[in-house]
Amino acid sequence: MNGVSCIYRDExxxxxxxxxxxxxTRLEGxxxxxxxxxxxxxIPSVAANGGGLVNRLDNLTSGLIVAAFTADDLFEMRALWKKREVEKEYICLVIGSAPxxxxxxxxxxxHPTRSNKMIVVKDLEEAKLLKARAAETEFWVLEDMFEYTLLRVRIYGGxxxxxxxxxxxxxxxxxxDELYKKEKHKRRDWLGLSRHFLHASRISFVSPFDGKRLEFDSPLPRDLEEALAKAKGMK
Incomplete structure (x- = not known):
């Protein structure tokens, strides 16, 4: 099948x-x-040996995903995620001029009533009720085009x-991003993208198997490169 490529594998x-x-992963319907x-x-041996995906991306997010060969490998890699010892970086284009x-x-x-949506929670009682999870997101501006800003984003865990x-x-x-844009942003988002401008561009971690630091990068796909060029053209 098309749409997935392997850029690295070891044992x-x-x-x-x-x-x-x-x-x-396969969702019902x-x-x-x-x-x-x-x-x-x-690589059918992955499923046969109890391995699988270590992390996931949204359907419309492109970029890097890690898989493990065996059940033991999967356990070790997921432990890195739980301990927030994996650096995951994204490239995204946001609406407006970001700091x-x-x-x-x-x-x-x-979200309490919409299963396809998440919300931020600031009230501690509400957080407890909704079983909110801790999350940390850092970002840096790569280019400010006034109407849009290109960001490098890093998260830990996920x-x-x-x-x-x-x-x-x-x-x-x-x-x-039709799910998280408000009406005022929809009116300002003129690029006409068929998906959100979010790409999982880099992942880095110390291997739990040999102690070596591994780093992997993925360039922006063509559709996002074209959208970025369009945004820059109006700068």
Whole structure:
């Protein structure tokens, strides 16, 4: 199947680069191709040995995903995520002129009535009720185009929709993100993207198997490069 490529593999892990429109895992009622499908077709020993995906990306987010070969490998890699010892970086384009850098630490929880959406939670009682999770998002401006800003974003660990909901919560939703844009942002988002401008561009961690630091990068895909060029053209 198309839409997934392997950029690295050793005896313990596999680093995959997925396109937007490819789901990480199979969801009920979905006909989208998945990264798990690709693994089953190309490296069937992963499922046979209890391995699988270490992290996931939203269907419309492109970029890097890590898989582990065996159940033991999967346990070790997921432990890195739980201890927040993995650096994950994204490139995104937000609506508006963002500050030069920032750090967002508000808790994130599932929306109480919309299963496909997350919310930030500041009230401690509400956080307890909604079982909110801690999340940390840092960002740095790569280029300010006034109407849009290109950001480098780093997260540790990871909560569902973390980058999207955190940036939206401070008034800078991601271009093309129909779920987290408010009406005022929808009127200002003229790029006409068919998906949100969010790409998992880099991942780095110390291997739990040999102690070596591993770093992997993924360039912006063509659709986002074209959208960025369009935004720069109006600078």
């Amino acid at each position: 313990h892990i596999i680093i995959l680069d997925k396109e937007a429109g490819v789901a990480s 979905s006909s989208l191709p998945t990264v798990e499908d690709w693994l089953m077709q190309n 030069p850098e920032g750090r967002i630490t508000t808790l994130i929880a599932h 909560v569902r929709h973390q980058v999207r909901v955190h940036l939206s919560s401070i008034g800078f939703p991601i271009a093309g």
